[in-house]
Amino acid sequence: MDTTTNAPGEPQVEDVWDSVIIGGSAAGLSAGLVLARARFATLVLDSKAPRNGPAAHMHGYLTRDGMAPRDFIAAGQEELSGYGASIVQATVAEAERATDGTFVLRLADGGTVRGRALLVATGLTDELPDIPGLAERWASVVHHCPHCHGYEVSGRKIVVIGSAMGASSAHLAALMRRHSTSVTLCVNGAELEETERQRLTAYGVNVIDAHVERVSAQAQAQAPASEGEPSVIVELDTGKSLRCEAIFVAPRPAPHDAILTTLGAQTDPASALVTVDTSGATSVDGLWAAGNVVNPRAQVVTAAGAGSAAGIAMSSWLLERELSGAVTELGGEGR
CATH class of the missing domain: 3.50.50.60 (FAD/NAD(P)-binding domain)
Incomplete structure (x- = not known):
């Protein structure tokens, strides 16, 4: 210098x-x-x-x-x-x-x-999908890397939200299935070929053709699914909702x-x-x-x-x- x-x-x-x-x-x-x-x-x-x-x-x-x-x-x-x-x-x-x-x-x-x-x-x-409540829970119950956070949520209810990164969303859902028997992929408008849908379904992933409208906190009156872990509600455009303990998304x-x-x-x-x-x-x-x-x-x-x-x-x-x-x-x- x-x-x-x-x-x-x-x-x-x-x-x-x-x-x-x-x-x-x-x-x-x-x-x-x-x-x-x-x-x-x-x-x-x-x-x-x-x-x-x-x-x-x-x-x-x-x-x-x-x-x-x-x-x-x-x-x-x-x-x-x-x-x-x-x-x-x-x-x-x-x-x-x-x-x-x-x-x-x-x-x-x-x-x-x-x-x-x-x-x-x-x-x-x-850059996360524009879903109310998603960004607020980033790095707490919302994650993107199965290798970084998958092991820590083993055995819990997991929802994978599809994103613009369609292929990554499907891969993410498959990887999370290795950690839990309760994995749901909300397609959320992501591109998902029929062959990939069949592979995921055969592997035990529940695939739902729905858009996610909101991510919200578990109602206080209900006990969380796992003690000490926050539970969240994934609200769908079908009027239905899913309770889970971890959300994964491919940003x-x-x-x-x-x-x-x-x-x-x-x-x-x-x-x-x-x-x-x-x-x-x-x-x-x-x-x-x-x-x-x-x-x-x-x-x-x-x-x-x-x-x-x-x-x-x-x-x-x-x-x-x-x-x-x-x-x-x-x-x-x-x-």
């Missing part, structure tokens, strides 16, 4: 960091750990809005199964800070490439940050990739996602992306692995430029 005068938590406009990471969750922190341990001046800009923030626990991460997301991030930040990296709460409003090749980031608070290499790990937003992923596309990163025509190679490198030299912003299906452990791979690639990229710069300073002769 060109200067070392920045106060903790306050990046200065004149700073040129070796690496800047936008996003301080699993992918961003893992990349930062690699870079900081390689002794590259590293800054993490974190808006403190992780995708799994509302969840009480995360699962599927070996040795961290059941850990609260906030505790996971706090532990990661502590480890990263121990290697000299800086973590700042900030939101990036604009990004551009300067003529000297550095990335210039303008923050929402008016500040400016510059970096030689940039990793975007900004995640995504889960539409909306990646926070504006920074990537603004900087010119190519997207895949089929998925509309920004394309990256196995290290997370985009089509723009010096620009990487990792985690849910380019892989909506990535769990915490997957995002962490992608961040680590990106950090290693960024270290090599930075090192190559330092080696070339050292030769240039010697007049172009490798002596």
Whole structure:
């Protein structure tokens, strides 16, 4: 880094960091750990809005199964800070490439940050069907990932609500059937081929051709189906309703990739996602992306692995430029 005068938590406009990471969750922190341990001046800009923030626990991460997301991030930040990296709460409003090749980031608070290499790990937003009462119960009784939350609702009454992600809705219903003998799929306008309907029915999933009008709380006068667990009512347009203890839905992923596309990163025509190679490198030299912003299906452990791979690639990229710069300073002769 060109200067070392920045106060903790306050990046200065004149700073040129070796690496800047936008996003301080699993992918961003893992990349930062690699870079900081390689002794590259590293800054993490974190808006403190992780995708799994509302969840009480995360699962599927070996040795961290059941850990609260906030505790996971706090532990990661502590480890990263121990290697000299800086973590700042900030939101990036604009990004551009300067003529000297550095990335210039303008923050929402008016500040400016510059970096030689940039990793975007900004995640995504889960867009739920527009059903009253659904969003209010997100991450409590409403879930989207059977691998993250399926085991915890084993044996309970489960309703899967169809969404615009039709194929995912059917797959979700089938996976939940492995955890419960009481799984109902409310098609809710989702595309469901007859062959898939037959497969689900044969597998024990109750398929209902109805739209969901509302999700509401279980009436106080009725005891919940399982002690200690909230029960909810799924109200259908047929006038009927279903009581359940857990709802699963396949939301539409909306990646926070504006920074990537603004900087010119190519997207895949089929998925509309920004394309990256196995290290997370985009089509723009010096620009990487990792985690849910380019892989909506990535769990915490997957995002962490992608961040680590990106950090290693960024270290090599930075090192190559330092080696070339050292030769240039010697007049172009490798002596």
